[in-house]
Amino acid sequence: MSALDDTICAVATPAGEGGVGIVRVSGPQAFPIASNIVRLRSAKALSDIKPYQLYLGKFLWDQFQTYDQVKQSSPAVLDEVLIVNMRAPRSYTGEDVVEIHGHGGPLVVRAICEALTQAGARMAEPGEFTKRAFLNGRLDLTQAEAVLDTIQANSLHSLKLAQEHLQGGLSGVIQGHRDALVKLLAHVEAEMDFGEEDIQFIEQHELQENLRKMARAIEILVESTQEGRIIREGIRTVILGRPNVGKSSLLNAILDTDRAIVSDIPGTTRDVLEESVMVDGVMIRLFDTAGLRESTDELEQEGMSRAEAVIQRADVLIMAFDQSHSLTEQDVSFIKLYKQKPRVMVLNKCDLPPKVSLEDLQAHVKQHETQNEFETEYIQASTVSGEGIEELKRRLKTLAVGKRHEAVDSVLVSRLRHKVLLQQATEALQNALAAIDDTQSAECVALELRVALQALGEIVGVVTNEDILDQIFKEFCIGK
Numbered sequence: 001m002s003a004l005d006d007t008i009c010a011v012a013t014p015a016g017e018g019g020v021g022i023v024r025v026s027g028p029q030a031f032p033i034a035s036n037i038v039r040l041r042s043a044k045a046l047s048d049i050k051p052y053q054l055y056l057g058k059f060l061w062d063q064f065q066t067y068d069q070v071k072q073s074s075p076a077v078l079d080e081v082l083i084v085n086m087r088a089p090r091s092y093t094g095e096d097v098v099e100i101h102g103h104g105g106p107l108v109v110r111a112i113c114e115a116l117t118q119a120g121a122r123m124a125e126p127g128e129f130t131k132r133a134f135l136n137g138r139l140d141l142t143q144a145e146a147v148l149d150t151i152q153a154n155s156l157h158s159l160k161l162a163q164e165h166l167q168g169g170l171s172g173v174i175q176g177h178r179d180a181l182v183k184l185l186a187h188v189e190a191e192m193d194f195g196e197e198d199i200q201f202i203e204q205h206e207l208q209e210n211l212r213k214m215a216r217a218i219e220i221l222v223e224s225t226q227e228g229r230i231i232r233e234g235i236r237t238v239i240l241g242r243p244n245v246g247k248s249s250l251l252n253a254i255l256d257t258d259r260a261i262v263s264d265i266p267g268t269t270r271d272v273l274e275e276s277v278m279v280d281g282v283m284i285r286l287f288d289t290a291g292l293r294e295s296t297d298e299l300e301q302e303g304m305s306r307a308e309a310v311i312q313r314a315d316v317l318i319m320a321f322d323q324s325h326s327l328t329e330q331d332v333s334f335i336k337l338y339k340q341k342p343r344v345m346v347l348n349k350c351d352l353p354p355k356v357s358l359e360d361l362q363a364h365v366k367q368h369e370t371q372n373e374f375e376t377e378y379i380q381a382s383t384v385s386g387e388g389i390e391e392l393k394r395r396l397k398t399l400a401v402g403k404r405h406e407a408v409d410s411v412l413v414s415r416l417r418h419k420v421l422l423q424q425a426t427e428a429l430q431n432a433l434a435a436i437d438d439t440q441s442a443e444c445v446a447l448e449l450r451v452a453l454q455a456l457g458e459i460v461g462v463v464t465n466e467d468i469l470d471q472i473f474k475e476f477c478i479g480k
C-alpha cells in the first residue's frame, strides 16, 4: 500500500442490489476530486458545505470526456445522490472524506468509482481506510482489529467483545502496563548511570513486587485467550461416536432442521458436516462426523481421518452412545482416547429400553480418568422425543465459555497475535526477575524490560513494521 498523500476511493456498502450504495473518498484531494463528479442542488462548492450534513445533488459523468470538457458541457445525470463531507482530522481516516450515497445498484456505485478514478482518485486496497485511520492516530492497532471483529461478529457476545476492544478496553490495559514498565525501566537505567555512586532509585523488593504483579496480570490476559477466541469465532463442537449411535440425528435435533442424512445403515455419514446454532448469544459451531470403526472401505476411512482432524481442533466434544445397546469395546476405547477436551457424554436413544445406565458410563470414565483437568458432563437424550436436547445446548455453552464472559469487568484477549506477544512479554518479565534473583547487572534487567516493552508496544501498534500491518489489513474488505 502506498503513502498517505494520494486520495483513495471504494464502495463502502456490500456488493449487489440494495436501497443505498455508498462510495467513500478519502485523502488530501477528496473535495476537489469529488467536486468533479457531483453537482449540488444548492450550487454550492463541495468544500463550502457544512461538514457532517447531507446535501442533495446529482452524479454526472461522461466517460468519454475529460473533466475540463465536462465542465463546459452537460453530461448525463447518472443518479440522484446525497453527499456528506468530513474534514480532517475529524473523520474516520483522519483525512478529508467525502461520502456519496447513491441508489444501491451495482452499476451505480461502480460508475461513481470509475468517475472518481478518472478524476484522480485511486481505488483503495482492502482495509486501506482503517489503515489510514491507524497511521493518522485515530485508532491503535487493537482498535483497528476490533473494527474487523465488529464487521465479522457472529453473535451478540462476539459483537460486545469487539466493541469493548474498539472502545479501547484492551489497549487501556496494555498501555497501563507499558506506562508502568517505562517508569520501572527508567529507575533501572538510572541505576546503571549512577550505579557506582551507590544511589538506589527503587528498592529492589519493590521492583520485584511490581514486576511479579505485572507478569501475573499479563498471564491472566494470556489465559483469557481461549475464552476470547471462542466468543469471537464460536464454539467448535464435534459430535463423535461409533456408527449408528445417532450423531447425525443429534446434529439435526440441536439445529431443529433436517440437515444431515440419517439412516439405520451404519456408516451413513462420510464427510464432515458443519452448521451453526446460537445459544444465549454465543455461536456453537457443530461438526457431524463419520462413525468411527475398523473399516476397509476407502471412502469410510477417508471420512474417519477427516473426523479425526476436526476432533483435534475441537473446543468441546459431544461423545454419543446408544443407550439401547450395551457399551462396545469401541465405545470404551473412545472414552479412553478422547479425554484431552471438555466433553459431554450423550446417552442417546433414551426413548428405547435401556441397556446402559449413566452410572455404567460414569464408571468407565472414572476407570480411565487420569489427571484430566477437563470437565465431563453426562446427558440422557432422545432425538425422537427431544429429551435432553435443550440441556445439551446449555451445557455445551457453559463447558466452553464458563460464566466469566458475563462479567463485563474482565478484559478478554481474542486474537492469537495478541496472545503470542503477551507471552513474549511475560517471558521477558520472568527473565528480568530471574536476573535480579541471580544478582545480575542492571543492564541485564533493563534488556529484558525493553523486550517486554517492545512486545506490548507491538500489540497496540506503537512498535510496528509494514509486514505486520499488511498482514492485519489484508483481512479487511475493500471499502473499510
Ligand SMILES: Nc1nc2c(ncn2[C@@H]2O[C@H](COP(=O)(O)OP(=O)(O)OP(=O)(O)O)[C@@H](O)[C@H]2O)c(=O)[nH]1
Binding pocket: 241, 242, 243, 244, 245, 246, 247, 248, 249, 250, 261, 262, 263, 264, 265, 266, 267, 268, 269, 270, 289, 290, 291, 292, 348, 349, 350, 351, 352, 381, 382, 383, 384, 385
Ligand atoms: N429410537 C431412537 N432412534 C434414534 C435416535 N436417534 C437416532 N436414532 C436412529 O438411529 C439410526 C442411526 O441414526 P444416525 O443419526 O444416522 O446415526 P449416526 O451416528 O449419524 O450414524 P453414522 O453416520 O452411520 O455414523 C437411525 O435409524 C435413527 O433414526 C433416538 O433418540 N431414538
Ligand SMILES: [Mg+2]
Binding pocket: 247, 248, 249, 261, 262, 268, 269, 288, 289, 290, 291
Ligand atoms: Mg451420521
